[in-house]
Amino acid sequence: MEKNKKANELWTARWDDRYSNEQFAYGEEPNNYLKKQLAKLAVGSILFPAEGEGRNAVFAAKSGWNVSAFDISIEGKNKAVKLAKKNEVTIDYKVGELETLDFEPNQFDAIALIYAHFPADIKSNYHKALDKYLKKNGTIIFEAFSKKHIDYVRTNEKVGGPKDIESLFSIEEIKADFPNYEIVELVEQEIELKEGLYHNGTGSVIRFIGRKK
Numbered sequence: 001m002e003k004n005k006k007a008n009e010l011w012t013a014r015w016d017d018r019y020s021n022e023q024f025a026y027g028e029e030p031n032n033y034l035k036k037q038l039a040k041l042a043v044g045s046i047l048f049p050a051e052g053e054g055r056n057a058v059f060a061a062k063s064g065w066n067v068s069a070f071d072i073s074i075e076g077k078n079k080a081v082k083l084a085k086k087n088e089v090t091i092d093y094k095v096g097e098l099e100t101l102d103f104e105p106n107q108f109d110a111i112a113l114i115y116a117h118f119p120a121d122i123k124s125n126y127h128k129a130l131d132k133y134l135k136k137n138g139t140i141i142f143e144a145f146s147k148k149h150i151d152y153v154r155t156n157e158k159v160g161g162p163k164d165i166e167s168l169f170s171i172e173e174i175k176a177d178f179p180n181y182e183i184v185e186l187v188e189q190e191i192e193l194k195e196g197l198y199h200n201g202t203g204s205v206i207r208f209i210g211r212k213k
Contacts, residue, residue, distance in 0.1 A: 011119060012072045018198075019053055019075035026052065027196030028083060030059035031114045033143045033207055038063060041139060044109030049098065049130060050116035054080025054091065060112070061089035068108070070094040070101055098129055105132050112141040115199075120166035127177035134212050140178060142208035144169050146188050149204040159193060159201035169206045181210030 018025050034056050043064040048057045051069035053076050061067045061084065069091055071077060077093050084091050094101050111134050118126045134140070145153075145161040147168040153161050162168055171186055186208045193199040 008072075015052070015071070015073040016075040019073050019079055024053050024055065024079060024083070024196050025198050026055060026115075028055050028058075029195070030056050031143060031195065034112055034114050034141055035059065037139075037141045037209060038065070038110075038112075041110060045107065046110040046112060047103070047108045047130075047133060048112050048114070049126070050113075050118065051080065051093070052076045054083045054093065056112060056114050057091045057093070058083050058087050058089060061091050062087055065110075067091040068094070068103065070096065070098065072097065098126065103133050106135045107133050108138060109135055110139045110141060113144065114141070115144050115161075117144060117162050117167050120164065123167070123169075124173065124177050131178070131180070131212070136212055138212045139184075140181065140208065140210040140212070142174065142210070143205055146170065146204045146206045148188065152201070152203045156201045158198075159203045160198040161203065171206060174206060174208050178208075178210050180213050182213060184209035184211055186210075 038060060045066040046060050048069040051057050051071050057067045057069040057080060074095050077095050080093050111130055145168050147165050147170050149161050149168055150165050152159055153163055171188055174186060188204065188206055190202060190204050193201060193203055
């Protein structure tokens, strides 16, 4: 138990440090895949887990969505609130672990997991836990680094992403984590990233759109 607590504290401190700088770690503009996919959906309520500095949540709010978000980093929230104010929108942003937050079952029309790289030992459990907060026929929007990305980040650290393969994703893992979803899209792709300070260069990602059955 003490070991887990220490690991959580180190994880939180890492992200607080990254988000404490004046510049936005991943920029102020939304992720391209999220932007494209949101345009296809009817506006409703959306949850952004591991939302960091709020670039995607703020974009969704500007697009008319009712936005909730959470992260373990208070520094991330501070930046997100600042960005929301700059863009004249409001987002409901909580700080903490999912199980400690008061989201309601079937609360959301969509959940957006954009580079939500939870620690390797909990990432699948987190995906399965998030399911209950999504309405039937609700949509998962997912983009994160694939297991092939380990070779890209070794070549170019500026592209970002975890440096341990267990924290990266495979198509098989996504199928296992979201078994009760109609797969609208599930692909592994090489893409070019230009997002703030920490996502720059060629990388390999998993992109997934799922509709809850």
